[in-house]
Amino acid sequence: MDKRLLTGTMKINKANHLEIGGIDTVSLVEKYGTPLYVYDVSQIKYKVRTFKKTFQDRNIAAQVAYASKAFSCLAIYQLMAKEELSLDVVSGGELYTAIQANYPSKKIHFHGNNKSDSEIIAALDYDIGCFVVDNFHELKKLNEYTIQRKQKVSILLRVTPGVEAHTHDYITTGQTDSKFGFDLNNGQAQQALQSALEMPYIDTMGLHCHIGSQIFETDGFRLAVDKLLTESKKWQELFGFHLRVLNVGGGFGIRYTAEDEPLPIEDYVNNLIDEVQIVSANVQLPMPEIWIEPGRSLVGDAGITLYQVGSQKVIPDVRNYLAIDGGMTDNIRPALYDAKYTGVLANRMEDKIEETYSIAGKCCESGDMLIWDLPLPKADDKDILAVFSTGAYGYAMASNYNRIPRPPVVFVENGQAFLAIKRESYADLMRLECSLY
Numbered sequence: 144m145d146k147r148l149l150t151g152t153m154k155i156n157k158a159n160h161l162e163i164g165g166i167d168t169v170s171l172v173e174k175y176g177t178p179l180y181v182y183d184v185s186q187i188k189y190k191v192r193t194f195k196k197t198f199q200d201r202n203i204a205a206q207v208a209y210a211s212k213a214f215s216c217l218a219i220y221q222l223m224a225k226e227e228l229s230l231d232v233v234s235g236g237e238l239y240t241a242i243q244a245n246y247p248s249k250k251i252h253f254h255g256n257n258k259s260d261s262e263i264i265a266a267l268d269y270d271i272g273c274f275v276v277d278n279f280h281e282l283k284k285l286n287e288y289t290i291q292r293k294q295k296v297s298i299l300l301r302v303t304p305g306v307e308a309h310t311h312d313y314i315t316t317g318q319t320d321s322k323f324g325f326d327l328n329n330g331q332a333q334q335a336l337q338s339a340l341e342m343p344y345i346d347t348m349g350l351h352c353h354i355g356s357q358i359f360e361t362d363g364f365r366l367a368v369d370k371l372l373t374e375s376k377k378w379q380e381l382f383g384f385h386l387r388v389l390n391v392g393g394g395f396g397i398r399y400t401a402e403d404e405p406l407p408i409e410d411y412v413n414n415l416i417d418e419v420q421i422v423s424a425n426v427q428l429p430m431p432e433i434w435i436e437p438g439r440s441l442v443g444d445a446g447i448t449l450y451q452v453g454s455q456k457v458i459p460d461v462r463n464y465l466a467i468d469g470g471m472t473d474n475i476r477p478a479l480y481d482a483k484y485t486g487v488l489a490n491r492m493e494d495k496i497e498e499t500y501s502i503a504g505k506c507c508e509s510g511d512m513l514i515w516d517l518p519l520p521k522a523d524d525k526d527i528l529a530v531f532s533t534g535a536y537g538y539a540m541a542s543n544y545n546r547i548p549r550p551p552v553v554f555v556e557n558g559q560a561f562l563a564i565k566r567e568s569y570a571d572l573m574r575l576e577c578s579l580y
């Protein structure tokens with residue numbers, strides 16, 4: 144295996160088992176069963192602190208917000224609140240959970256391209272820190288509600304800058320075809336800004352963009368910064384707009400497999416700071432605060448999933464299928480995005496690699512495959528498969544397809560395990576159901 148996948152506290156212990164947070168994964172499985180999501184808390188803290196420290200070391204006014212759609216639950220909100228991060232939510236449900244976690248409401252930023260009336264009202268009631276306004280419909284509603292309530296709100300305008308970054312390349316598009324944000328190139332962003340500046344209870348602090356996900360380069364971010372700062376200068380001259388906050392979103396890449404080469408967090412942040420400093424100086428604007436929104440890069444590689452190996456189907460000269468006791472219900476990303484993962488037998492870490500298996504889930508879908516062609520020791524049903532980097536968009540996207548209960552989530556740190564989310568039971572599956580007879 145590629146040892147670089149052993150991030151954070153993960154290591155191979157004397158028993159030849161995978162260990163995480165100072166705990167043997169075999170003993171975690173004995174205690175909590177499989178499938179099981181495990182998070183390395185000190186790895187999350189390390190990521191959070193590295194993002195924050197890189198800004199602090201250069202004395203840059205910044206906010207790092209956890210994009211909580213990557214993994215949203217009470218315990219992770221409590222952890223992020225303790226780490227003094229800001230928080231992005233994208234729905235009333237995430238907002239509610241954050242409030243249940245006593246998240247300081249002024250640190251909450253509300254995203255989304257179709258915020259409902261009740262979601263807007265809840266966010267106004269909680270007096271959150273900022274709305275990231277996505278479209279004209281929302282801007283109009285927010286104007287009406289704030290006038291009605293005589294309540295001031297801060298907003299950022301979400302702009303589609305015509306820059307899209309994806310993993311190894313970025314593209315600039317003329318007119319961006321996206322469901323999110325106000326388009327910069329066709330004048331809608333300017334129109335939105337002009338309206339917002341005239342709204343009596345709305346304070347437009349700045350601009351937001353999010354250019355993609357799993358990004359391994361800094362060119363895309365730099366291009367987006369250039370565009371937004373240049374445009375802001377124009378809007379300063381036209382409307383007296385002061386850009387106080389420049390939010391460049393998230394999308395910082397992580398390693399899922401040996402092929403992935405993410406930059407160190409410091410490099411993403413330093414490059415960003417450099418660009419904002421240089422371009423603001425060039426266009427003669429004061430340095431805005433820099434806000435970023437990492438999701439995957441805070442929790443992704445801190446999480447692993449442990450499965451019990453089950454049935455095998457050997458098709459001579461074609462393929463060996465090895466089925467595990469989970470699949471697309473706990474990790475939809477391979478089926479949804481053709482996302483790549485890798486894994487190991489957690490109970491036989493350094494045993495000789497003898498076979499190539501394709502790892503199948505247990506759902507009634509041919510597309511329910513987690514990993515194709517994974518080299519492993521010869522496996523049987525006493526073995527535990529660990530899949531790496533499942534901490535982002537794993538539990539968050541989990542479903543009950545085929546009436547499969549969702550697995551539990553365990554946080555580990557310094558030899559201690561904490562059950563953050565319980566395993567769903569069959570009774571839980573019936574909780575919302577009404578009997579017809």
Ligand SMILES: *Cc1c(COP(=O)(O)O)cnc(C)c1O
Pocket residue numbers: 210212213254353355356357392393394395436437438439440535
């Ligand atoms: C999804 C999203 C993020 C986080 O993206 P990651 O790839 O998880 O870092 C940040 N900001 C916005 C607006 C998003 O939609």
